[in-house]
Amino acid sequence: MTGIKLYPYPRIDEAVEWSEVSIAVDGHSVEHDELADRWDAHSTITLSVTATVPLAQFRKNSSTAPVLTLTAGCYSTAESVAARSQFVLGATRASASAQVSMGGAKIAQQLEVKATLTVPFGDEKWLERRVIAQRRPEKINLDSELSGFPTSAVSFKDNNWREAPWMIDISAVDLTDPFMHSIRLTLNLDYPRVVELVEGRAEQYVEMALEAAIIRALLQTARRLADESTRGEVDEYGRDDAVTRAIEEFPDSIAAAAEKTSRQYLNLPLGSVISRLRSRPEGVETLILNATQALKEKR
Known part of the structure; x- marks a missing residue:
């Protein structure tokens, strides 16, 4: 040899x-x-x-x-x-x-x-x-040292924006787009309760309302992107092919973040939530409010 x-x-x-x-x-x-x-x-x-x-x-x-x-x-x-x-x-x-x-x-x-x-x-x-x-x-x-997605706080009035406590901007055009660079939260400093949130002394109901808004926006975006991506194609288990692939192959994608959120707060896989958003969106809203205990006060 x-x-x-x-x-x-x-x-x-x-x-x-x-x-x-x-x-x-x-x-x-x-x-x-x-x-x-x-x-x-x-x-x-x-x-x-x-x-x-x-x-x-x-x-x-x-x-x-x-x-x-x-x-x-x-x-x-x-x-x-x-x-x-x-x-x-x-x-x-x-x-x-x-x-x-x-x-x-x-x-x-x-x-x-x-x-x-x-x-x-x-x-x-x-x-x-x-x-x-x-x-x-x-x-x-590639990621900043922020613990979450990019967040900023400005006066909506000074920027001639519509009044709202916050604005969630999602730029993703595909289920595989990186979550950290597809979503941005902008807080309105014109609202005293939001200022308290920025300063870390917010009432619990304010935190719950923001949490519900983020969950709602993320799941609705996943549903929209799934509709644009799948065109009705499903795998052998009846799941959206594009959603399944994005979750499995792109762990940092917006689809993967929506899957994690769906399971953590609603105790449901993302595919199931997307199906419900298509057929009975009001039911998903109830699940979100239940998960965040919105407006519930201690007795």
């Missing part, structure tokens, strides 16, 4: 200079700590890395030049992309830059970025690229 040399080339990690990961959202450069607030499900995030190597090290391993490979992956959605780039020779150094792009609808929570230099070796497919240098893997957070 012929032996296979697994490490045919010496590593040159110490000789390689790696750039910081550059980030752009829809073509506009952003800092790492700004990314969480600058992207949404409709954005395109582009990541790029440059590697520079002294010519002496660059040429010592093989007659074939090394290649820069950049990979970005999202563990939460199992999405990954990769790109390869050839080096350009300078007077004393060689450099290569690679970039990858990912759609906002396909990622959530965090990205992991890896970069390697490889050199061809052998005829076997799995031996094509031998790693000679590797950048330390870097994790880039």
Whole structure:
């Protein structure tokens, strides 16, 4: 049996200079700590890395030049992309830059970025690229440090908005859109009770009313998106195909958040709630009010 040399080339990690990961959202450069607030499900995030190597090290391993490979992956959605780039020779150094792009609808929570230099070796497919240098893997957070979805508090009167204690804006256009970047809560500081809520001293009935409003908006949105996505298609158990796939394949999606909310507050799977919203929406409203104990006072 012929032996296979697994490490045919010496590593040159110490000789390689790696750039910081550059980030752009829809073509506009952003800092790492700004990314969480600058992207949404409709954005395109582009990541790029440059590697520079002294010519002496660059040429010592093989007659074939090394290649820069950049990979970005999202563990939460199992999405990954990769790109390869050839080096350009300078007077004393060689450099290569690679970039990858990912759609906002396909990622959530965090990205992991890896970069390697490889050199061809052998005829076997799995031996094509031998790693000679590797950048330390870097994790880039996509979510802000807020414990919930984005929330702001403003005067509706100053913004010429209709009077209401709060406004829930949901931008999702598909069941798989990331929940954290598809919903925003805006509180109206013109209402004294809402100001108390912002300050953490609200009456319990105010908290219950807001909780019911969020549940209602999330479940109604899931029903609307399901209607737009399924077109009546169901699986062997009679469940909406699109809803089931979104929940199972995209754990950070708005569908998954609606499923969790439905089970936590109504003790029903999302598919069942969507069916009820189509046939008897008033029954779901009763379930929501019961779950949040709206207006119930202590005796």
